[in-house]
Amino acid sequence: MSSRDTDTQSIVSGDVPSREPSRLGRLSARFGRRAVTVLIGLTIAFLIVPVVFTFAASFFENLTGILPSGGLTLQNWKLALGIAESQGAQRGLGGFWTFVAPDILFVLTLPSGLEYVLRFPYDVTIQTPIPVALGFSVLLALLGVVVNLIVGVPIAYAVTRYTFPGRRLVNTFAILPIVPGIILGIAFLKTYPDLPSVIALVLGYSLLKIPYMVLAVQSSFESMDLRRIEESARSLGASWTTTFVRVIVPGAKQGIISGSIISWTLAAAEFNFSYIVYSRGPRPFSLFLFENISNNPFLRAAAAISIYFVIVVAVTALLNWVGENGFSVGGVQ
Amino acid sequence: MAESITLTSVRKEFGDTVAMSDVSLTIEPGETLGIVGPSGCGKTTTLRTVAGFETPSQGRVLFGEDDVTTVPPEQRDVGLVFQSYALFENMTVRENVEFGLKMRDVPADERHARATRLLQMLDIGTMADRDPATLSGGQQQRVGLARALAIEPRVLLLDEPMTGLDAQLKTRLQEEIGSLLDSIDVTSLYVTHDQSEAMVMCDRIAVMNEGSLEQVGSPDELYERPANDFVAQFIGTANRLSGDATGTTLSVAGAEFTTTRDLPDGNVTVIARPEAFSLGDGPVNAEIVEQHYLGGHVRATAETDSGEELVLEIDPPSMPTTSSIQLDIDTTRLHVLSHER
Numbered sequence: 001m002s003s004r005d006t007d008t009q010s011i012v013s014g015d016v017p018s019r020e021p022s023r024l025g026r027l028s029a030r031f032g033r034r035a036v037t038v039l040i041g042l043t044i045a046f047l048i049v050p051v052v053f054t055f056a057a058s059f060f061e062n063l064t065g066i067l068p069s070g071g072l073t074l075q076n077w078k079l080a081l082g083i084a085e086s087q088g089a090q091r092g093l094g095g096f097w098t099f100v101a102p103d104i105l106f107v108l109t110l111p112s113g114l115e116y117v118l119r120f121p122y123d124v125t126i127q128t129p130i131p132v133a134l135g136f137s138v139l140l141a142l143l144g145v146v147v148n149l150i151v152g153v154p155i156a157y158a159v160t161r162y163t164f165p166g167r168r169l170v171n172t173f174a175i176l177p178i179v180p181g182i183i184l185g186i187a188f189l190k191t192y193p194d195l196p197s198v199i200a201l202v203l204g205y206s207l208l209k210i211p212y213m214v215l216a217v218q219s220s221f222e223s224m225d226l227r228r229i230e231e232s233a234r235s236l237g238a239s240w241t242t243t244f245v246r247v248i249v250p251g252a253k254q255g256i257i258s259g260s261i262i263s264w265t266l267a268a269a270e271f272n273f274s275y276i277v278y279s280r281g282p283r284p285f286s287l288f289l290f291e292n293i294s295n296n297p298f299l300r301a302a303a304a305i306s307i308y309f310v311i312v313v314a315v316t317a318l319l320n321w322v323g324e325n326g327f328s329v330g331g332v333q
Numbered sequence: 334m335a336e337s338i339t340l341t342s343v344r345k346e347f348g349d350t351v352a353m354s355d356v357s358l359t360i361e362p363g364e365t366l367g368i369v370g371p372s373g374c375g376k377t378t379t380l381r382t383v384a385g386f387e388t389p390s391q392g393r394v395l396f397g398e399d400d401v402t403t404v405p406p407e408q409r410d411v412g413l414v415f416q417s418y419a420l421f422e423n424m425t426v427r428e429n430v431e432f433g434l435k436m437r438d439v440p441a442d443e444r445h446a447r448a449t450r451l452l453q454m455l456d457i458g459t460m461a462d463r464d465p466a467t468l469s470g471g472q473q474q475r476v477g478l479a480r481a482l483a484i485e486p487r488v489l490l491l492d493e494p495m496t497g498l499d500a501q502l503k504t505r506l507q508e509e510i511g512s513l514l515d516s517i518d519v520t521s522l523y524v525t526h527d528q529s530e531a532m533v534m535c536d537r538i539a540v541m542n543e544g545s546l547e548q549v550g551s552p553d554e555l556y557e558r559p560a561n562d563f564v565a566q567f568i569g570t571a572n573r574l575s576g577d578a579t580g581t582t583l584s585v586a587g588a589e590f591t592t593t594r595d596l597p598d599g600n601v602t603v604i605a606r607p608e609a610f611s612l613g614d615g616p617v618n619a620e621i622v623e624q625h626y627l628g629g630h631v632r633a634t635a636e637t638d639s640g641e642e643l644v645l646e647i648d649p650p651s652m653p654t655t656s657s658i659q660l661d662i663d664t665t666r667l668h669v670l671s672h673e674r
Contacts, residue, residue, distance in 0.1 A: 225415070225417040228415045228417055229419045229420075231384070231386055231406070231413060231419070232413050232415065232419045232421075232477075232480070233421070233432070234405075234406045235385075235407070235409070235412065235490075236407075236432050236433030236480070236484060237407050237408075237436035237437055238436050239407055242436070247421050251421065251422050253423060
C-alpha cells in the first residue's frame, strides 16, 4: 500500500503555480459577460431599427431628411393597396391590377403526335382589386409549399430511413439550393413557352425552395428512431400507408411547420424567377413590391414593405396554427 | 389461451452473411424464452423473423398450429417492445396504448377501459394524458409494454428493453416486469445481451452464437451444465481448465482429485465456476495477481503453479494477507465438457 502511495504522489508532485490572471484577463472576468450582452443587443438593434423605422414611417405624411414628419395618415397604405381616392398619377394601376387570362389553358401532346389543346375562346382581361390580387399571390406561394410538402416529406423520409443506390446523390440534390431563380426562369420560359404563369410560378417556387423543406423535415426525422417506430406501428396492425400518414408524418410536425414557413417566405420574396416567368394571371408578391418600390416616393414603398411584413407575420402565424392543430388525425379521440 | 411459437430449421441470409443457420426453437405456451448472445449473433434477426419483418430464406415459423412464415407483420398480432421505446410522440400515453386497438376497430369505450386497466397494472395510471416525451425512461418503457400488451398479442417480443436504463431502475423493473410476465398468460421472446438479466426474466434461455443455437435450457442448466465452452464463458464466470482423467481420478491445475463419477478417459476440458474453489489448505498452489473489492466479494485473479489463470470470488473477511494461496476444489461442482471443441 505504502509503495502505491508514493507512486501516486510522484505523479502529481511539484508545485502547481497559482494562476495570476493578466490585466486583460481581470478585465474580461469583470466585464466580459456584460460586454458580450451589450454587443449582441447593439447588433440586434442595428438590424431591427430599419424595419421598425420603415414600418413607422409608412404611417406619416412626410419625410424630412431621414425623419418622418407631419401628421399620421393611412394614405400611403391606401396608395400601395390601390384603394385611395383617385389622386392623379397612380401609374395606370388604378385601384386594380389587370390580369389577362391565358388564351391557352392546356396543351397535351399525345404519343401519336396529336395535340390536344384546351383554349379560352378569347382573351379575357380581368380587373382585380389589389388586395384580392395580393391574396392570390399569397396563395401562389402557399401552393408552392403544398407541392414542397408532397414531394419534400417523402424525399426527406426516404433518405433518412433507407439506404439505396444513389441515396447520397438524391440527398445532395434535394438539399442544395443549386439553381438561381433567374436561370430556372429562363429555362422554364424556353422549355414551356405556353405554360400559364400560375402553374409555372407554383412549380418554380416549389423547385427553388424545396431544399429548405427537405432540410427542416429531415432534421425532425433524424431525431426519431424511424425504423422501430414504423415497426411498432405495423406490429400493432397499421399498414405501411397508415403508419406513414398517422405516425411518421405527424412525428415530424416541428420540421414540417418550420420548413413550410421558410419555404413560403422565401417563395413570396422570390423576385428573379417571378420577374422572368410572370406574364399574366395573378401577380406574384415580389412584383407588387417591385412596382411600389421603383419610381415611387419612399413613403409609398415603406407602406408596400409594411404590407409585406404584415402578410408574412399573418401567414407565419397561420402555418404555425395549422401545423400545431392539423396533426391530430393520428390521435385517438 | 397462450400458444406456442415454433421455428423449424430457419435459415436467414443477407447477401453473403448468414444471420441464422438452421435455428429450430420452440417457445412453450405462456413461457418467457430469452435469447442471449454477443452482438451480431443473430438474436435480433430471430426476433424480427418471429415478428415478420424478416422472411426466412428457409424454414418455417409457426404460431400454435398456424404457419405464419409469409404473413405480413401487421397481421401477425405480435407485441413489440424496443430498447428505444419507439413511442409515438404525436400521441398521448393513452393514445399510444389505444393505437393497436384502434387499428382493430375496437369501440372507443372498450379501448378506453382496456388502456386504463393496463396503465394501472403497470403503475402509470396517472400519466394517461401526458406526452410520452415528458416521462422518465422507465415510465416510457412501461408505456411501450402497455401498448404492446393492449392488443393481447399471440407473442410478446422484447428487444433489449432495459438496456438504456440505469442499474438500480433496471433491477426494479426486471423484477416487476418479470413477475408481470409470469402472471399474465402470454408467450414471450426476450432478447438481451445481458445474461444476468435473462436469468432474472426468463423461464428458459437460448444461447446463440454466429447464427446458431448453442444451447437451450433453464438458467441453472446453462450455468451448471453448459453444453460447450462458449456457453460456459457466456453465462456467468467460468474457469476453463484442461485436465487428464483416468476412471475417477482427475488431474487438473497441477493436482490430483478423486471424483464421485466415472470420467471419460483422456484429455478433458473442465469448467470450474469460482464457487468450486475454497481457500485454505488444498493441493493447488496459486499466486494472486489482481484483486478488486466488489462489496459482497473480492474478485481475484490467481495464477496456479501449472500456469493456469483462475478467477476466484473470495469473501472479504477471509481474504488472505499474502498473495500465495492454497486452494481446494469441490469436484462435485466441476463440469466436464463431453467433447473438447
